[in-house]
Amino acid sequence: MAAEHFTLFCQLISWATILVLTADVQQVFNHQSGSIWCTIIGSGINDTQISRNHAKNHKDCHLSCGADPACESTNYIPSKRLCEMNAASHSDCPRSFVQRNDAIYTPKFKTDCRHCVPAYSNFGESSHLEAHYAFEGNLLDSTSAGRNGLASGEVFYPRGVCGRAASFNGHSKIDVDAFRQFALGSRFSVSAWFKRTNPDGYQGIVNAGYSEDGSWEVRMTDSAGGTGIGGTVITSHYEKVWPYNVVKVSLNDWHHVIMTYNGSQLLFYVDNELQTGTSDCCTGEILSKDIPVTIGQAGRGHAMEYFFGFIDEVKIFTTTLCPEEVDKMFRFPCTC
Numbered sequence: 038m039a040a041e042h043f044t045l046f047c048q049l050i051s052w053a054t055i056l057v058l059t060a061d062v063q064q065v066f067n068h069q070s071g072s073i074w075c076t077i078i079g080s081g082i083n084d085t086q087i088s089r090n091h092a093k094n095h096k097d098c099h100l101s102c103g104a105d106p107a108c109e110s111t112n113y114i115p116s117k118r119l120c121e122m123n124a125a126s127h128s129d130c131p132r133s134f135v136q137r138n139d140a141i142y143t144p145k146f147k148t149d150c151r152h153c154v155p156a157y158s159n160f161g162e163s164s165h166l167e168a169h170y171a172f173e174g175n176l177l178d179s180t181s182a183g184r185n186g187l188a189s190g191e192v193f194y195p196r197g198v199c200g201r202a203a204s205f206n207g208h209s210k211i212d213v214d215a216f217r218q219f220a221l222g223s224r225f226s227v228s229a230w231f232k233r234t235n236p237d238g239y240q241g242i243v244n245a246g247y248s249e250d251g252s253w254e255v256r257m258t259d260s261a262g263g264t265g266i267g268g269t270v271i272t273s274h275y276e277k278v279w280p281y282n283v284v285k286v287s288l289n290d291w292h293h294v295i296m297t298y299n300g301s302q303l304l305f306y307v308d309n310e311l312q313t314g315t316s317d318c319c320t321g322e323i324l325s326k327d328i329p330v331t332i333g334q335a336g337r338g339h340a341m342e343y344f345f346g347f348i349d350e351v352k353i354f355t356t357t358l359c360p361e362e363v364d365k366m367f368r369f370p371c372t373c
């Protein structure tokens with residue numbers, strides 16, 4: 038196909054996308070010159086715009102993104118000839134972007150997380166987001182799975198990192214029974230924002246059980262005035278009770294934690310920084326047990342260790358998160 042015909046073909050496909058308004062349907066067309074300006078994945082994305090400029094067409098919009106180091110994707114709105122440059126892309130965090138149907142979306146590069154770290158080769162286009170608790174005035178799971186939480190004690194919804202958060206007073210918690218006997222397999226990640234307000238004792242953030250009695254957990258310790266945090270997964274080849282024990286998170290401030298596992302390596306991020314720990318602690322599948330996911334207290338197997346403070350945007354995945362995704366989830370808590 039001649040180059041000019043191929044270019045026209047790609048532009049026609051772009052306009053067709055506006056009409057069809059399909060989301061998350063990947064149509065990839067490689068331009069003869071090597072550019073990918075006609076690569077289209079679903080529709081535009083919100084909340085990551087870094088600039089808006091006039092552009093006469095979709096291609097020019099994409100080319101302007103290529104000239105801006107901070108740009109990772111574009112939304113082009115044909116009706117306004119408006120080019121929005123985004124600081125993130127579907128490939129970074131395709132799971133929960135708020136999509137918009139009036140724009141053509143184009144990523145800067147034809148890349149995805151399959152290429153960022155070889156160990157994380159399982160990442161694909163499907164979501165693997167098993168639950169998302171945004172705490173926007175309720176305990177609902179925002180995914181289609183509907184794994185809603187149930188509160189014990191008083192849980193309020195003050196202002197959080199993104200919208201509202203859940204507050205815990207040291208006597209309250211949230212259980213999600215839908216995760217009893219849940220088969221996580223060997224790919225797992227959990228992400229949460231938290232703000233601890235009381236330094237006393239150990240305090241559970243989110244878990245499925247307590248230490249070796251459970252399946253996995255992220256819990257704060259009593260070390261260094263309550264600034265310690267750690268995590269683990271429990272597998273059939275589990276060799277260390279607490280492979281990560283980080284002391285670094287200040288009280289009364291929001292922090293972000295991600296624990297991610299790929300079947301042979303467990304990584305622990307706090308505020309977008311990979312922590313030092315026993316990353317080779319565990320291999321194989323995470324053990325499935327008849328216990329709920331608990332938010333705001335150490336998990337079943339321990340009667341105390343309630344959380345004091347605020348927790349927001351808890352997400353549970355049956356996939357491994359690569360560093361690029363961790364970075365986006367830290368920088369764009371309302372989007373990724």
Ligand SMILES: [Ca+2]
Binds near residue numbers: 197201349
């Ligand atoms: Ca929220």
